Amino acid sequence: MEKMIKYSKIGYVFANVLKVLAWVGCGLLLASMIVMAVTKDTSGLIYQGENVSVYSPVSMGDATLGAAFTSMSVAAVTLVFVGFAMLELQRILFGMKEGNSPFTDENVKSIRRISLYMLIGWILASIIAFVMEVVLHAGPTFEFEGGSLLLIFIVYALSFVFEYGVKLQTQVDETL
Numbered sequence: 001m002e003k004m005i006k007y008s009k010i011g012y013v014f015a016n017v018l019k020v021l022a023w024v025g026c027g028l029l030l031a032s033m034i035v036m037a038v039t040k041d042t043s044g045l046i047y048q049g050e051n052v053s054v055y056s057p058v059s060m061g062d063a064t065l066g067a068a069f070t071s072m073s074v075a076a077v078t079l080v081f082v083g084f085a086m087l088e089l090q091r092i093l094f095g096m097k098e099g100n101s102p103f104t105d106e107n108v109k110s111i112r113r114i115s116l117y118m119l120i121g122w123i124l125a126s127i128i129a130f131v132m133e134v135v136l137h138a139g140p141t142f143e144f145e146g147g148s149l150l151l152i153f154i155v156y157a158l159s160f161v162f163e164y165g166v167k168l169q170t171q172v173d174e175t176l
Contacts, residue, residue, distance in 0.1 A: 001099065008096035015093060019086035026079040029072045036068070070132035074125045081121030085114045103165035115156035122148050 088110040096102050122145070 004102075005097055005099055008093045012090055012093040012097050015086045015089040019083050019090070022079040022083040022086065026076045026083070029076040029079070033069060033072050033076075070129055073128045073132070077124045077128060078121050081117045081124075084117045088114045088117070101169050103162060103169040105166055108159050108163045108166060111155065111159040111162055115152050115159065118148075118152045118155060122152065 091110050092102065092107045095104065095107070126145075
């Protein structure tokens, strides 16, 4: 029990730091995109290992700036949902760091929301990348990321393990 409390406290702080970093990173990405769109200045922008010069004829329709926007958009969407997932993880760890059982209905719902945030983030990032490829006339391509979907499925399946743990916890509490 002491180990659970100790590691839950560490996990809670870690999840908080990741949540803040994710949302700050998202804000910085969005601010950078706005500045690039308004000024059309790509000085200092490095894309695929090459410096994009201010002397390059770059416009909003140009593939280089468009590709940078695509990457930044996908990253921003991903970071938003990472922030929401970390918020749910904090909810789970909050009760545990107080010494409460992790097997609660609220934790089951939080785990399911984490898998939902992961799924929505994956779908939105895929849609953004696909649409930007079509807009940039690069030809639509679809890259299937099985690893991401597998992780989403594992987190969702974990919620059923916790749901079973809730039933066992209820039985133990009733026998005592």
